[in-house]
Amino acid sequence: MSKRFEIEATPLDGLLLLKRRPIADPRGSFARLFCAEELAAAGWHGPVAQINESRTRHRGTVRGLHYQKPPFAEIKLVSCVEGAILDVAVDLRPQSPTYLKTHAAELSAGNACALMIPEGFAHGFQALTDDVRMIYVHSAPYAAEAEAGIDATDPTLSIAWPLPVANRSPRDEALPRLSILDERFSA
Numbered sequence: 001m002s003k004r005f006e007i008e009a010t011p012l013d014g015l016l017l018l019k020r021r022p023i024a025d026p027r028g029s030f031a032r033l034f035c036a037e038e039l040a041a042a043g044w045h046g047p048v049a050q051i052n053e054s055r056t057r058h059r060g061t062v063r064g065l066h067y068q069k070p071p072f073a074e075i076k077l078v079s080c081v082e083g084a085i086l087d088v089a090v091d092l093r094p095q096s097p098t099y100l101k102t103h104a105a106e107l108s109a110g111n112a113c114a115l116m117i118p119e120g121f122a123h124g125f126q127a128l129t130d131d132v133r134m135i136y137v138h139s140a141p142y143a144a145e146a147e148a149g150i151d152a153t154d155p156t157l158s159i160a161w162p163l164p165v166a167n168r169s170p171r172d173e174a175l176p177r178l179s180i181l182d183e184r185f186s187a
């Protein structure tokens with residue numbers, strides 16, 4: 001089977017950077033966004049529970065940092081299919097060697113990259129262009145009661161957002177900082 005993704009590790013334990021390998025022809029190209037066989041070998045376990053799309057109008061907008069608490073913790077494959085973003089994952093697993101470490105990667109329609117984010121990570125991104133379109137594949141269903149998050153401007157994380165942080169939702173503006181987060185993610 002010809003591999004449809006180049007998969008490489010990142011400095012965070014279990015967080016993977018995928019690069020799609022489109023098949024081009026004179027009409028254009030065809031690319032796979034998800035492959036159960038290839039991604040299972042890379043660590044995806046569980047179903048494809050949901051596939052979501054988000055659209056972000058303006059560059060500078062930040063969404064996140066979000067995660068779902070157990071038993072709805074999820075693996076997330078995050079792909080940018082229009083525009084460009086800086087994608088950020090934060091390791092919230094107290095037993096992890098990279099606990100509280102962050103990793104950022106530029107994902108764009110142009111570079112065909114995606115992040116496969118294990119359970120126990122918070123995730124967010126900043127739009128680097130207008131008109132960003134994201135596709136998320138989730139291994140667990142959305143559970144509002146399990147939704148949690150961290151302030152994307154938390155100085156403890158000191159995420160170097162490339163643009164001034166803008167257009168956050170009221171919910172994201174009100175997310176707690178690690179210093180007052182009264183519960184750690186327990187995988």
Ligand SMILES: Cc1cn([C@H]2C[C@H](O)[C@@H](COP(=O)(O)OP(=O)(O)O[C@H]3O[C@H](C)C(=O)[C@H](O)[C@H]3O)O2)c(=O)[nH]c1=O
Nearest residue numbers: 050052054063064065066076123124125136141142169
């Ligand atoms: C995630 C999700 C949300 N919703 C509802 C809840 C809200 O009424 C509305 C927008 O949700 P939210 O403001 O959480 O959307 P984002 O800020 O883009 O959050 C998403 O993007 C960040 C960066 C992520 O990592 C998560 O995948 C996801 O939380 O859709 C659903 O109905 N189903 C879902 O699976």
